[in-house]
Amino acid sequence: LAKTTQPISMDSYEGQEVNITCSHNNIATNDYITWYQQFPSQGPRFIIQGYKTKVTNEVASLFIPADRKSSTLSLPRVSLSDTAVYYCLVGDMIKGGSGGGADGLTFGKGTHLIIQP
Amino acid sequence: NAGVTQTPKFQVLKTGQSMTLQCAQDMNHNSMYWYRQDPGMGLRLIYYSASEGTTDKGEVPNGYNVSRLNKREFSLRLESAAPSQTSVYFCASSGSGLAGPSSYNEQFFGPGTRLTVL
Numbered sequence: 001l002a003k004t005t006q007p008i009s010m011d012s013y014e015g016q017e018v019n020i021t022c023s024h025n026n027i028a029t030n031d032y033i034t035w036y037q038q039f040p041s042q043g044p045r046f047i048i049q050g051y052k053t054k055v056t057n058e059v060a061s062l063f064i065p066a067d068r069k070s071s072t073l074s075l076p077r078v079s080l081s082d083t084a085v086y087y088c089l090v091g092d093m094i095k096g097g098s099g100g101g102a103d104g105l106t107f108g109k110g111t112h113l114i115i116q117p
Numbered sequence: 118n119a120g121v122t123q124t125p126k127f128q129v130l131k132t133g134q135s136m137t138l139q140c141a142q143d144m145n146h147n148s149m150y151w152y153r154q155d156p157g158m159g160l161r162l163i164y165y166s167a168s169e170g171t172t173d174k175g176e177v178p179n180g181y182n183v184s185r186l187n188k189r190e191f192s193l194r195l196e197s198a199a200p201s202q203t204s205v206y207f208c209a210s211s212g213s214g215l216a217g218p219s220s221y222n223e224q225f226f227g228p229g230t231r232l233t234v235l
Contacts, residue, residue, distance in 0.1 A: 049223070
């Protein structure tokens with residue numbers, strides 16, 4: 001299983017762009033990178049997933065360099081409601097959870113993002 | 118469409134008591150999971166079921182048993198609860214994992230069960 005490293009915590013202000021970087025030096029060829037968000041007293045919620053280059057959806061962008069040894073979750077113009085813990089997961093999403101093993105199901109401690117007014 | 122539901126929401130047990138946490142999903146997902154989350158920590162996988170009729174151990178299976186009752190339901194049982202099992206338990210489910218590199222298995226989580234073992 002690919003191990004991930006993220007900052008324990010980050011601070012920012014409303015209206016700013018926030019970038020959270022995740023290192024995954026031993027990512028495998030079939031591994032995808034997935035980010036989840038968790039608010040207090042709730043289960044995690046899927047944000048975005050990617051394999052290479054850039055992925056964008058309505059809430060975030062995910063930048064993955066060519067060597068795929070790291071990835072950056074970008075949250076544009078954050079608000080107070082973006083205060084949460086963000087988890088980076090790496091694993092084979094085809095195998096993981098659908099018959100091939102628990103790959104990609106290691107959440108780690110995540111990054112606690114605090115947004116201030 | 119309720120998504121993933123868990124019962125109970127809260128539970129207090131005494132050491133040595135047993136209980137079963139229930140989880141159900143109505144999204145026709147093949148895979149289901151049980152996690153625990155201790156204060157200030159990330160989620161750790163206890164058991165998972167890749168498909169109906171199969172279960173496998175995750176990172177921290179000791180002290181737990183699971184049953185995939187049918188495609189909808191996946192229960193977690195504590196046979197003899199210990200204070201170290203005080204935690205928040207999350208159930209999740211994910212889809213079938215279609216073949217091909219463009220697919221993914223987004224997990225949908227339930228609201229959690231807060232368990233205290235005295």
